[in-house]
Amino acid sequence: MKARINGVxxxxxxxxxxxxxxFIHGYPLNRKMWRRQIEPLVNDGFRVILTDLSGFGESELREDAEDLHTHADDLVGLLNYLGVxxxxxxxxxxxxYVLFDLLDRYPQRVAGACFVVTRPVGxxxxxxxxxxxxxxxxxNGETDRVREAFLRVLLTPTGRKKARSTDMREVCEWVRTADPRSMAAGLKAIGGRKDYTSLIKKLSLPTLVVGAELDQVIHPLHSELLARHLPNCFRAVSLKGGHLVNLEKFQAFNGHLLEFLRTLVPRSRDLSEPVEQPS
Known part of the structure; x- marks a missing residue:
């Protein structure tokens, strides 16, 4: 589906x-990377919203996509559009990183936060x-070289061996078809982010941290440090997968995510049923 948000x-x-x-996807991918999370969460009574960041997937590239603020503004615009x-x-x-910016500028819109192979420092x-x-x-037009460089770190040795699987084959396709202009804008947005360490120390909302032992992009120690600074961290786990841990280890990932989500909502009745008021 598509919607016109903030003009695009x-x-x-x-x-x-x-x-x-x-769910907010990673670089240089798109919302389809969360495919393994949809059914388990919907079956458990949750509404799942996926979106493409500006320039990726089906989202148009904005002129100001080189700023994380732009992506956070789009998320808020989409929530408004959907009535959330x-x-x-x-x-x-x-x-x-976009989630950190969202928490910094729109904290009232976030009920809980799950940080996956990410870090608050610049x-x-x-x-x-x-x-x-x-x-x-x-x-300089060396787009293929850049794409292959990212694939080498996104896929663990095990992931490369499984490159013929549906998930990993699609990851390769997403990276190899990413618009070079969007890739350049994304790199600048990532590189220009600020240090959010002071922010996370003040967060009171519930959080979950998921790291990956074989990650070649974000060292697992960053997840440990992040969890240590969060005042209300429900759990910090490190799964034996690479940077795409939500795909490589989707069953374990979904299990931890669902446990976290269930702590945030009442589970005593079917969430789709209206609560009866006493007469």
Missing amino acids: QIGYDDFGKGPAVL GRAVVCGISMGG DDVQERVKRAELRRALE
Whole structure:
């Protein structure tokens, strides 16, 4: 589905009924990377909302997509469009950075937060240099080299062996068809993010942290440090998978996510049934 949000077309999906859970994808992917989470959550009584960040999937590229604020503004615009006041938000990698910005600027819209292989700190000098090199490569037309570089770190050795599976085959396709202009804008948005360490120390909302032992993008220690700083962390887990842990280890991931979500809503009755008022 598509909706006009803040002046441009945004791709999204909206499944099920119940408390809303909004998923934010990683770089340079799209909302389809959450395919393994839809059915379990809908069957458990949750409303699942997926969206493509500006320039990825079915969403148009904005002129100001080089700023994380733009992506957070689009999320709020989509929630408004769908009539959702507050949602539990789950962000992976770059999606986690957008989630930090959302918590910083729109905290009233987030009922709970799930951080997946992400970190609150900004880039160090080496990382800034590396991102600048990748942007230059894209500007010079070396798009395939950049795409392959990302595939090497997104897929663990085990994931590469399973490259013929439906999930991993589609991941390769998403990366290899990503618009180079969107990739460049995304790199700049990621590199320009601020340090959110002081923010997370003040967060009172419930949180879940999921790391990945074999992640070649975000070191597992970042997940441990993040959990340590969060005042109301329900659980911090490290699954034996790579950066795409929600796909590689989807059963374990879904189990932890559902346990977390169930703590946020009453489970004594079917969520789809109206609560009877006493006469």
